[in-house]
Amino acid sequence: MQFIRRPGVTQSSGNRFEDRQLSKRHTHNGVSSIYWPPATTTKQTHSILHSLRGVKSRYGASHSNLSPILRLSNRGRSQHHEPPITMSHAGKLRITIGLSDSDCRLIKLHQHYLRASLNHCRVDFYNWFREHLGWTEKNGDPLLDGVCESYIGGSYDETFCSIQYNQAIHWHKKGMGAEHALAAQSTLRHLFIDIAQKQGQTDLAKALCRVIDLTQSVQSMVFHLAHTLDRLRRVAEFDLARIQQPCSTDHGDISPSGLKKAYIDHYQWKLRAYALALGEPLDNEKLPMTSDTCALGKWLNTGGLNQIPKDEQDAFLAAHERLHLLGVRILSEAKAKRPFNISDYLMDMEAASEDIIGVLGHRIDCQLRQLAAEDSLTHLGNRRLFERDLEKRVAHAKRSKEGLGLLFIDIDNFKNINDRYGHAVGDEVIRGTARRIVEVLRTADNIYRWGGEEFAALVAVDSRKELTTAAERLRESFTETDHFTTQGLVNITISIGGSYTSPAEKSAPNTLFSLADRSMHQAKRAGRNRVVIAD
Known part of the structure; x- marks a missing residue:
């Protein structure tokens, strides 16, 4: 379906000046009304969602009285989940809009006249859809059953908001944008004003305009949630691809699989919650209802919690519990086909989700950086880390002389x-050699597994003689003591090649590397079990 943009209707750009211009009061037949632009930024969506939770200055309620979920979002300081008795969400919106009880009574008083005028109004409204949006019979009815009647019902409660929310979902699924929905409501506003003015009822026209204002506020949530979901999916596509990419070494994929699964499952559920708020049907979701049975809970219970700093653990666990509470409620509303009610939980869910994703994402990044630079068999630094550290240590030695x-x-x-003994014993020998090198050389030195049966060590010394002494001490430690393995004692000797750079020499890293490598091969050719230090 090809929609025609209505002249004079501009979608909110996120620019404050332009939005103020679009939101200004307009007058039709002497009736002042407010045009509510669709929200297009995350801050605007949170503002709209927050209006459903209540505002202290307007409603006289403290932040903590508005929602048990919001209380829990205060870094896990409260564990209370029972909702207090508060004003309905529709009631809060009505106050924000200025739709009073007297407006409702006035609409009910003229309900007979409004019903009689409704058929004519509906025809004009449908004609507008055909002329301005190119709506055809193939698109079906532009209005859901009961939508027109809801405008003049005189009762603007949760049911009314839910009807209008579902209407916006219907338009969104048909391909209408936020600007089209705004134009449609603007047209309906003018039709209602004309109907009221024919009876000389300016106050009735104003009341009906405030109903339209309420409708636009509710419907703008849908279009912004759709915009937010599209943006989240684009971000998730990149972020999850990065997280799922294996961290490969010579020993295969060493990615933190349990942590990755917890992160991915959480992100996917977050996207699903937004989709359910936009009326997408349930696909037999089986969300683990307890915080112990989900992927994140399993990771936490198998040592993951210890990876989180102690001062962040309480807030993290509270956010995790809060998400499961919200998950139960969201699925319940989805099963009852009440997407408007789901939207009420999204701000709370987003706050908890940010706490969790922030911690998990940081842990994944730290682990991947660590694993990418660590040998999985010996837990020493690997070849990548050695190459980086060699550059740094040479530069530091030059600066510090x-x-x-x-x-x-x-x-x-x-x-x-x-x-003779098999690869399992070979791995034991490599691990034992790594431990012996660490024990003999000074703890401040950097020790690495270069690859296979080769190791490297960067040693802070003041002379070639001191380096030779350290190397001989290490070699002798192997000849003096056999290695214990599951197959018994194994005699091991090592060959060592070394190079040294003094403050005066200022050797380049590749020069230091080449000299040490050449010296080691000289030690091997000379009969093994010896030390050769380059001059």
Whole structure:
């Protein structure tokens, strides 16, 4: 369906000046009314949703009295879930709009006349759809059953708001944009003003205009939620692709799978909640109703909670519990086909979700950075980290005018160990060698698994002699003590090659690397179990 943009109707751009111009009062036949532009920014949506929760200055209620969910969002300080008795959401909107009880009584008083005029009004309204939006019979009825009657019912409660909310969903699904819905309501406003003016009832016209204002406020939520959902899906597509991308090393994918699943499941449920608020049908969702059975709960109960800083744990757990409470309510409303009620929970859900996604996203980033730089077998730094650290340590040594040594360490005849005892024992030997290197060399030194049976160490020393002494001490520790394995004692020796740069020499990282690598191969060729330090 091809919609024609109505002249003079401008969609809110998010620009405050333009929105103020669009929101100004307009006058038709002497009746002043307010045009409510559709919200197009997250801040505007939260403002609309917050108007449903209540505002202290207008309603005389404190923030904590408005919603148990909002109370819980205060960093988990309250665990109370029972909702207090508060003014209905429609009632709060009516006060915001200025639709009074006297307006409702006036509409009811003229209800017989309004009903008699409704058929003519409906015909004119349908003609507008055909002329301005290109609406055809193939598109079906532009208005849901009972929508026209709801305008003149005189009762503007939750049922009325739900009817108008569903009408906006209907238009959205038919391809109408926010500006089209605004133009449609503007047209209906003028039709109502004409009907009231024929009876000389200016007050009635004003009352009907305030009903239109209420309608526009409710319907604008739908179009902004649709805009928000589209934006969230685009963000999620990028973010989830980044999270799901495996972190590959020589030992395969080392991504934090349990944490990733918790993050992805949470994000997907958040998107689903927005979709349900836009009237999308349930697809037999089986959301875990307890916080222990979902992917996040399982991760928390298997050590994940210990990865969260202690001062953030209480708030995180409260946000998690809050999301499950909201999930139960959202699914209940979805099963009852009440999407308007779902929209009431989205701001609370978004606040809790931000707390959770922020913590999980940070943990995933930290783990991926750590795992990408860590050898999974020995938990030493890997080759990537060594290459980065070599550059940094050489630069630091030049700035601080300190000496720096590099050692390459290779397990002698490691292939024979694998062939004789098997790869499992070979892995034990590699882990044992890593522990021995860490024990013998100073704790301030950087030690890495270069790959296979080779290791590297960056050592802060003041001379080649000191570097040679450290290397010999390490070599001797292997000859003096055999290694315990599941297959018994295994004799291990190592060959070490090293290089040194003094403050005066200022060797480049690749020079230091080449000299140490060459020295290690010299040690191997010379008979193994020895140290060679480059001059």
